[in-house]
Amino acid sequence: MSMARFTRRxxxxxxxxxxxxxxLPRWASASSRDPRLIVIILRGxxxxxxxxxxxxxxxxxxxxxxLALSRDGAHPALPLDGFFGLNPAMKTFGRLYAAKKALIVxxxxxxxxxxxxxDGQDVLESGMPGPGLTQSGWLNRAVGSLAVAQRAxxxxxxxxxxxxxxxxxxxxxxGWAPADLPxxxxxxxxxxxxxxxxxxxxxxxxxxxxxxxxxxxxxxxMDGLKGGGDVVAQMRGAARGAARLMxxxxxxxxxxxxxxxxxxxxxxxxxxxxxxxxxxxxxxAL
Amino acid sequence: MARATAKWxxxxxxxxxxxxxxxxxxxxxxxxxxxxxxxxxxxxxxAGPELKSGVEAMTTFVELAAERAQAQKTPAAPKxxxxxxxxxxxxxxxxxxxxxxxxxxxxxxxxxxxNHFCISAAKGLSVRALAGAYEREAxxxxxxxxFVDMLQAVERHPAMLVYLDNVQSIGPNSRQGQRAKKGLNxxxxxxxxxxxxxxxDGGYAQSDVGELARTLTGWTVAGRDGKLGLPGGFAFNxxxxxxxxxxxxxxxxxxxxxxQGEAALADLARAPxxxxxxxxxxxxxxxxxxxxxxxxxxxxDVFLQTDGDLGALARALIADEDAWSAPAxxxxxxxxxxxxxxxxxxxxxxxxxxxxxxxTLLGMPLWSPGGPNGFPDAADAWASPEGIKTRVQVAAGxxxxxxxxxxxxxxxxxxxxxxxxxxxxxxxxxxxxxxxYALMILSPDFQxx
Numbered sequence: 001m002s003m004a005r006f007t008r009r010x011x012x013x014x015x016x017x018x019x020x021x022x023x024l025p026r027w028a029s030a031s032s033r034d035p036r037l038i039v040i041i042l043r044g045x046x047x048x049x050x051x052x053x054x055x056x057x058x059x060x061x062x063x064x065x066x067l068a069l070s071r072d073g074a075h076p077a078l079p080l081d082g083f084f085g086l087n088p089a090m091k092t093f094g095r096l097y098a099a100k101k102a103l104i105v106x107x108x109x110x111x112x113x114x115x116x117x118x119d120g121q122d123v124l125e126s127g128m129p130g131p132g133l134t135q136s137g138w139l140n141r142a143v144g145s146l147a148v149a150q151r152a153x154x155x156x157x158x159x160x161x162x163x164x165x166x167x168x169x170x171x172x173x174x175g176w177a178p179a180d181l182p183x184x185x186x187x188x189x190x191x192x193x194x195x196x197x198x199x200x201x202x203x204x205x206x207x208x209x210x211x212x213x214x215x216x217x218x219x220x221x222m223d224g225l226k227g228g229g230d231v232v233a234q235m236r237g238a239a240r241g242a243a244r245l246m247x248x249x250x251x252x253x254x255x256x257x258x259x260x261x262x263x264x265x266x267x268x269x270x271x272x273x274x275x276x277x278x279x280x281x282x283x284x285a286l
Numbered sequence: 287m288a289r290a291t292a293k294w295x296x297x298x299x300x301x302x303x304x305x306x307x308x309x310x311x312x313x314x315x316x317x318x319x320x321x322x323x324x325x326x327x328x329x330x331x332x333a334g335p336e337l338k339s340g341v342e343a344m345t346t347f348v349e350l351a352a353e354r355a356q357a358q359k360t361p362a363a364p365k366x367x368x369x370x371x372x373x374x375x376x377x378x379x380x381x382x383x384x385x386x387x388x389x390x391x392x393x394x395x396x397x398x399x400x401n402h403f404c405i406s407a408a409k410g411l412s413v414r415a416l417a418g419a420y421e422r423e424a425x426x427x428x429x430x431x432x433f434v435d436m437l438q439a440v441e442r443h444p445a446m447l448v449y450l451d452n453v454q455s456i457g458p459n460s461r462q463g464q465r466a467k468k469g470l471n472x473x474x475x476x477x478x479x480x481x482x483x484x485x486x487d488g489g490y491a492q493s494d495v496g497e498l499a500r501t502l503t504g505w506t507v508a509g510r511d512g513k514l515g516l517p518g519g520f521a522f523n524x525x526x527x528x529x530x531x532x533x534x535x536x537x538x539x540x541x542x543x544x545x546q547g548e549a550a551l552a553d554l555a556r557a558p559x560x561x562x563x564x565x566x567x568x569x570x571x572x573x574x575x576x577x578x579x580x581x582x583x584x585x586x587d588v589f590l591q592t593d594g595d596l597g598a599l600a601r602a603l604i605a606d607e608d609a610w611s612a613p614a615x616x617x618x619x620x621x622x623x624x625x626x627x628x629x630x631x632x633x634x635x636x637x638x639x640x641x642x643x644x645x646t647l648l649g650m651p652l653w654s655p656g657g658p659n660g661f662p663d664a665a666d667a668w669a670s671p672e673g674i675k676t677r678v679q680v681a682a683g684x685x686x687x688x689x690x691x692x693x694x695x696x697x698x699x700x701x702x703x704x705x706x707x708x709x710x711x712x713x714x715x716x717x718x719x720x721x722x723y724a725l726m727i728l729s730p731d732f733q734x735x
Contacts, residue, residue: 195728
């Protein structure tokens with residue numbers, strides 16, 4: 001299941017979506033400070049056990065096998081509380097945690113138990129009891145419940161061409177997108193290549209040749225999914241833009257971003273694979 | 287006799303412009319629905335208060351040209367081009383018609399004939415101004431009418447006369463030919479024989495090209511002074527016409543003036559070689575790059591027996607078992623891909639910029655083919671590495687802007703009800719909705735038709 005993380009001016013916390021929604025208005029009114037809230041959706045069913053591994057669980061290494069993090073080896077997990085360990089790609093987050101500026105709320109989920117990723121995301125973002133109820137997101141409704149005075153800083157904003165569902169709804173939302181048109185992404189290419197390989201050899205060949213040059217430049221690999229450099233750069237760009245806007249005194253106070261590519265059911269690779277690359281990107285973005 | 291099953295998915299992809307993502311799945315025989323689209327009153331017509339006639343568009347062009355000539359002497363601030371505005375209005379109208387159609391067979395026919403008798407907006411500003419009006423005035427009224435009427439309308443339309451340089455073709459022995467040192471331009475005559483009617487193997491000789499070109503000298507566009515007719519409209523300039531009897535394909539044409547060219551075109555429209563050429567191209571465009579020989583033969587017969595009734599030709603196509611049973615080996619061309627995506631995802635057709643720029647990136651700029659043979663219709667031409675790469679990029683972008691589309695599972699059931707298991711799995715297991723939409727558009731089930 002995807003995780004949602006919440007950032008308030010340097011204070012990074014992760015919390016279950018529902019709890020945060022309920023707390024949001026109270027935070028805003030109880031604090032004399034000037035807080036910011038950023039919700040980052042990691043799309044694609046991130047493997048939480050490889051992001052934050054229960055190293056102290058005697059069954060963990062055996063059950064999670066090659067995807068498991070470990071305390072030793074070439075890429076040891078970063079220490080957290082002694083029981084859990086953090087994926088070594090997330091160094092910034094590890095530092096923030098050690099300084100008590102970050103919190104992890106692990107293994108919480110919505111009530112959705114089917115296997116469709118988008119239905120799962122719909123539930124997570126809409127805050128509704130089931131899929132298909134996607135007219136508005138919980139964050140948008142939360143913004144609507146804030147007193148007018150608390151919203152004086154203008155509308156919430158979303159990063160990307162379309163606001164993520166979590167921020168869609170009746171309340172106005174500002175949009176912002178990095179200027180460069182994002183490339184299709186390794187993940188889309190890899191899925192498409194698989195489909196073409198299976199169903200249409202002529203298109204499979206054309207696809208490979210078409211992206212060959214780019215692949216060589218990037219050193220990535222459509223099949224092995226080792227690439228991801230573009231994804232990391234995109235994350236960093238999106239986060240930098242969001243930070244710049246929100247740091248401004250009159251800037252928006254609430255934002256939502258969505259990062260894609262966390263559906264790492266192929267070549268996920270524990271401490272060094274694609275998930276690690278993506279987590280590194282997220283770490284950079286934070 | 288019972289008819290074999292005809293699938294709705296085939297109706298939408300092979301004969302139409304893709305299923306609408308918001309419409310419930312259709313019941314009944316799709317052949318009847320296609321026939322009903324052909325029989326609808328006003329089928330093929332496109333009009334609107336904002337759309338300018340060819341004469342009006344040409345007037346805009348002439349005024350702009352005069353203004354620019356003046357501006358060279360006294361420079362003024364550049365203004366937005368009225369011709370770009372005309373082009374965009376025409377493109378929007380075409381896209382809206384394509385997105386509004388129930389199945390889109392008639393709009394596919396319009397696109398087929400428009401490409402068969404193509405002009406190119408890349409020729410210059412005058413053809414750009416006329417491109418949309420040309421299709422509405424010369425193509426659309428005849429897509430379900432007679433081939434001969436379309437041929438006559440096309441070859442006298444100012445857009446075609448400018449595009450194939452006939453406005454510069456002057457009979458060597460005409461009054462103007464004697465006076466000026468300009469002469470015959472055979473381009474128009476050659477393309478009519480090779481591309482519009484008989485076909486390259488249609489049994490004509492170089493002498494026939496010259497004779498047809500001479501027959502058509504004087505077919506031009508009326509100038510601003512209005513001496514020859516309504517400015518910007520078709521005109522016959524007797525002073526540029528090569529007088530005398532012409533012999534074309536063993537037939538003597540003794541008529542004078544514009545009647546001679548009209549008689550020659552009427553005979554070309556009814557030539558058996560033309561019927562074969564059109565029938566084969568028609569079957570190739572809709573069914574397969576190498577269409578079943580029986581299908582081509584049957585379409586040829588229909589064309590000949592009905593004196594080139596294009597409505598009958600369309601009805602014969604959808605009644606033919608071969609046209610339904612052939613496997614989906616062709617690629618949707620960029621126009622078809624963009625419109626089918628728009629229809630599936632429920633995107634706004636009144637905002638055509640993304641469609642137009644995507645079509646250009648994909649190698650099919652609207653109304654602007656690279657040559658008078660039009661855009662290719664063979665699968666290989668569109669399934670190139672660069673083409674596929676661009677399709678991936680375009681589709682990834684479409685997935686991201688599809689905010690009102692139904693959920694992937696529902697959309698798949700409506701748009702690709704017969705999708706292969708692997709396609710279904712790939713789309714439904716996508717990481718995001720945006721990715722699911724992109725994968726659906728890129729799937730062989732959507733791309734092939």
